[in-house]
Amino acid sequence: MLVVGIDLGGTEIKAGLVDSEKGIIKKTSHPTEVEKGNKKVIENITLVALELMKGVKVQSIGIGSPGSIDRGKGIVRFSPNFPEWHDFELGENIKQNTGVEVFVENDANAFALGEWYFGKAKGLTDFIALTLGTGIGSGVVCNGLFLTGKNGLAPELGHMVVIPNGPQCGCGNRGCVEAIASAKSIAREARNLLERYPNSLVLNLAGSKEKIESKHVFDAYKQNDPLAKVVVNFAIDALAQAIGNYIHAFNPEKIIIGGGMSKAGDALFIPLKQTVNKFVMTSFANTYSIEQSLLVEDAGILGAASAALYGGRVI
Amino acid sequence: MLVVGIDLGGTEIKAGLVDSEKGIIKKTSHPTEVEKGNKKVIENITLVALELMKGVKVQSIGIGSPGSIDRGKGIVRFSPNFPEWHDFELGENIKQNTGVEVFVENDANAFALGEWYFGKAKGLTDFIALTLGTGIGSGVVCNGLFLTGKNGLAPELGHMVVIPNGPQCGCGNRGCVEAIASAKSIAREARNLLERYPNSLVLNLAGSKEKIESKHVFDAYKQNDPLAKVVVNFAIDALAQAIGNYIHAFNPEKIIIGGGMSKAGDALFIPLKQTVNKFVMTSFANTYSIEQSLLVEDAGILGAASAALYGGRVI
Numbered sequence: 001m002l003v004v005g006i007d008l009g010g011t012e013i014k015a016g017l018v019d020s021e022k023g024i025i026k027k028t029s030h031p032t033e034v035e036k037g038n039k040k041v042i043e044n045i046t047l048v049a050l051e052l053m054k055g056v057k058v059q060s061i062g063i064g065s066p067g068s069i070d071r072g073k074g075i076v077r078f079s080p081n082f083p084e085w086h087d088f089e090l091g092e093n094i095k096q097n098t099g100v101e102v103f104v105e106n107d108a109n110a111f112a113l114g115e116w117y118f119g120k121a122k123g124l125t126d127f128i129a130l131t132l133g134t135g136i137g138s139g140v141v142c143n144g145l146f147l148t149g150k151n152g153l154a155p156e157l158g159h160m161v162v163i164p165n166g167p168q169c170g171c172g173n174r175g176c177v178e179a180i181a182s183a184k185s186i187a188r189e190a191r192n193l194l195e196r197y198p199n200s201l202v203l204n205l206a207g208s209k210e211k212i213e214s215k216h217v218f219d220a221y222k223q224n225d226p227l228a229k230v231v232v233n234f235a236i237d238a239l240a241q242a243i244g245n246y247i248h249a250f251n252p253e254k255i256i257i258g259g260g261m262s263k264a265g266d267a268l269f270i271p272l273k274q275t276v277n278k279f280v281m282t283s284f285a286n287t288y289s290i291e292q293s294l295l296v297e298d299a300g301i302l303g304a305a306s307a308a309l310y311g312g313r314v315i
Numbered sequence: 316m317l318v319v320g321i322d323l324g325g326t327e328i329k330a331g332l333v334d335s336e337k338g339i340i341k342k343t344s345h346p347t348e349v350e351k352g353n354k355k356v357i358e359n360i361t362l363v364a365l366e367l368m369k370g371v372k373v374q375s376i377g378i379g380s381p382g383s384i385d386r387g388k389g390i391v392r393f394s395p396n397f398p399e400w401h402d403f404e405l406g407e408n409i410k411q412n413t414g415v416e417v418f419v420e421n422d423a424n425a426f427a428l429g430e431w432y433f434g435k436a437k438g439l440t441d442f443i444a445l446t447l448g449t450g451i452g453s454g455v456v457c458n459g460l461f462l463t464g465k466n467g468l469a470p471e472l473g474h475m476v477v478i479p480n481g482p483q484c485g486c487g488n489r490g491c492v493e494a495i496a497s498a499k500s501i502a503r504e505a506r507n508l509l510e511r512y513p514n515s516l517v518l519n520l521a522g523s524k525e526k527i528e529s530k531h532v533f534d535a536y537k538q539n540d541p542l543a544k545v546v547v548n549f550a551i552d553a554l555a556q557a558i559g560n561y562i563h564a565f566n567p568e569k570i571i572i573g574g575g576m577s578k579a580g581d582a583l584f585i586p587l588k589q590t591v592n593k594f595v596m597t598s599f600a601n602t603y604s605i606e607q608s609l610l611v612e613d614a615g616i617l618g619a620a621s622a623a624l625y626g627g628r629v630i
Contacts, residue, residue: 068598078598126465140564142469145460149566150441151602154457156563159596161556164478171596173559241476244488248471249455249564251464281474281486283383283393287466 001059004052005305006045007107008065008090010034010081015048016298017056018305023118024298026052038088045090046097053098060101062308063090064110064300071152074104080170105307107131107300111293112139113146113310114303115256119295126252129293130157130243131259135170136178142250146310158182162241180238183214183261189231190217197227218264236271243272244279247288258293265292317373319364320620322422323356323380323405325349325396330363331613332371333620338433339613343367353403360405361412368413375416377623378405379425379615386467389419395485420622422446422615426608427454428461428625429618430571434610441567444608445472445558446574450485451493457565461625473497477556495553498529498576504546505532512542533579551586558587559594562603573608580607 001020006013009032017026028051030044049061067079074091091102105113112129115121121129125144131137136158140147147154158178159171166175167185179185190202190212201220206212220228243255262268273290280288295302316335321328324347332341343366345359364376382394389406406417420428427444430436436444440459446452451473455462462469473493474486481490482500494500505517505527516535521527535543558570577583588605595603610617 142457142462142464143460145458147457147565149457150568151566151599153599153602154564154566156596156599159563160560161477161594162479164552164556173594173596237479241479245475245560246564248474249469249561250462251466251469253465279476279488281471281488284466284468284471287468 001309002056003059003305003308004049004061005301005303005308006049006061006063007110007300007304008032008041008045008063009300010066013044013048014301015052016301016305017052017058018302018309020117020309024301027301028052034082034084038084042090042093042097045094049094049098053100058100060103060308060311061094061098062110062304062306063094063102063104064107064304064307065090065104066107068153069104069106069109071103071105071148074102076104101308101311103307103311105304106137107303108137109139109146109148110303110307111137111258111299112141112303113306114295114299115139115258115293116141116146117306117309118302119293119299120256120291121254124253126250127254127256128157128246128250128252129256129258131299132181132183132257132261133259134182134184136182137259140250140252142252157242157246160242160245162238162245166238177238177242181235181242183259186214186217186231186235186261187212189234190227193227193230200227201225202227214261215264218261218267222267232267232271236268236275240272240275241279243276243290247276247280247284251284252288255288255290256293257290258295258299262292263296316624317371318620318623319367319373319376320616320618320623321360321364321376321378322425322615322619323347323360323378324615325381328359328363329616330367331616331620332367332373333617333624335432335624339616341367342616349397349399353399357405357408357412360409364409364413368415373415375418375623375626376409376413377425377619377621378409378417378419379422379619379622380405380419381422383468384419384421384424386418386420386463389417391419416626418622418626420619421452422618423452424454424461424463425618425622426452426573426614427456427618428621429610429614430454430573430608431456431461432621432624433617434608434614435571435606436569439568441565442569442571443472443561443565443567444571444573446614447496447498447572447576448574449497449499451497452574455565455567457567472557472561475557475560477553477560481553492553492557496550496557498574501529501532501546501550501576502527504549505542508542508545515542516540517542529576530579533576533582537582547582547586551583551590555587555590556594558591558605562591562595562599566599567603570603570605571608572605573610573614577607578611
């Protein structure tokens with residue numbers, strides 16, 4: 001079966017023609033052009049979809065979008081980073097323009113579906129997928145069911161408060177794991193600590209304070225840079241506490257971690273696994289594994305495609 | 316349909332003949348006699364079951380037991396408070412002695428099933444049930460499914476760590492919500508603070524330091540006792556943080572709270588609701604309500620009966 005997977009990002013639309021057995025067959029992309037308004041975004045999505053559909057029979061289209069999604073109606077209710085996407089009728093518009101059914105899914109949930117269909121969660125009934133990027137996105141499958149909750153808002157695992165009155169989070173709360181362990185938060189903490197560690201390697205690697213990203217912090221961490229160690233340890237403690245809590249809540253077989261920050265590899269995963277172990281009750285020992293996603297750059301497209309492949313089966 | 320519900324406690328076996336429409340028809344009880352060994356416990360359970368089955372046709376028996384349960388086999392794998400119940404073959408033994416099918420369920424999960432069948436969760440697809448007692452027990456229904464996870468261990472929401480390096484919990488961790496906001500933890504905190512508040516009303520109400528229970532603390536709290544305020548506020552902050560986290564994880568329609576401590580009523584529920592509100596993201600506002608269980612003393616029997624009524628439908 002062929003579907004189109006569209007990863008709708010703030011700056012770029014990445015899309016692929018995806019075979020349910022073979023994965024991505026063909027890829028394309030186009031600037032999102034958010035600044036030109038919703039009509040233009042619809043035009044651009046239509047453009048990439050029709051390009052991929054040329055000469056082949058496509059079953060349906062899946063779109064992974066940031067924000068809160070009304071799955072039934074294919075509407076982006078709101079997207080914190082794109083205020084103009086309020087009640088943005090993606091599904092219906094793309095369906096009219098392409099003539100095939102369209103499934104719209106939150107990008108973090110789409111990532112989880114992609115792991116379920118094409119990745120490390122293939123065949124599993126119980127897993128958690130996390131994306132560590134600007135924020136922390138999440139998707140959960142428990143007892144074989146993709147969890148979305150009463151209003152389709154679950155799971156927002158990135159907004160688990162792990163430190164009461166901790167760092168301010170974009171959501172309005174304090175101490176969410178996202179406010180401590182996301183790529184953005186790690187970069188912020190590193191910038192905040194520069195005055196105390198003026199000779200930190202992080203600064204050399206980034207070039208300037210403003211340019212510091214989480215990858216510079218992890219690269220410095222690998223070289224035992226004191227600032228990087230403080231920041232990474234703070235993030236890993238919070239993330240491990242959160243993952244321990246997820247394990248106790250959902251009893252998953254795997255926790256699969258993707259997103260830009262997961263590229264840190266062993267520097268992230270080795271200490272993270274050790275610290276999670278500290279938080280997990282004896283009765284849950286050896287019930288789970290923590291693994292790095294292998295979908296990498298294709299995670300967005302494969303996730304969106306999986307939203308189409310699972311289609312109506314996901315509530 | 317008639318079933319027998321058996322609430323297996325450490326000191327007492329409470330049991331009832333339960334009609335699926337009318338609820339409890341007849342009740343009985345018997346000492347558990349844990350100290351006389353597993354064989355005696357089986358004998359006592361059989362005794363109450365046969366008493367209730369006399370002259371009526373019973374479909375099946377549900378047993379709610381503390382500890383970790385193997386649902387498929389009806390075995391109590393282990394129960395922290397009753398070490399001798401290791402791989403305790405409850406289901407098969409009671410089936411042989413009574414001639415009807417037996418469903419064994421963890422008592423906190425049974426409480427959730429009881430709320431689903433007979434209580435405030437009737438007809439709901441998304442809710443969380445919490446019991447505030449010696450520990451904090453939990454059961455979750457999400458997207459219409461009773462969640463148990465890969466190994467049937469979920470959900471252990473009482474062991475969500477809410478304060479890193481917080482008070483020691485019986486599970487080995489520190490800062491679990493159970494270690495702060497359970498009845499036992501509240502009594503412990505009150506005892507710990509007595510030296511600083513030697514004239515606390517809590518001491519008058521309890522009679523002596525050793526006799527302090529959470530109900531004395533809540534009674535003193537209602538009268539603005541300074542010690543009680545410190546202890547209750549600490550517990551409510553932790554519990555509210557945990558409930559906020561549960562709401563973001565599961566997007567439930569209701570959070571139903573039972574167990575001995577829920578009898579504190581408004582003294583618990585009014586400040587709890589206000590504090591949970593602080594932790595909940597805007598997008599989840601007005602999606603949930605927090606309610607006191609009405610099953611009260613019958614919650615254990617009705618929960619166990621519901622485990623039988625749901626029977627094979629619960630994974």
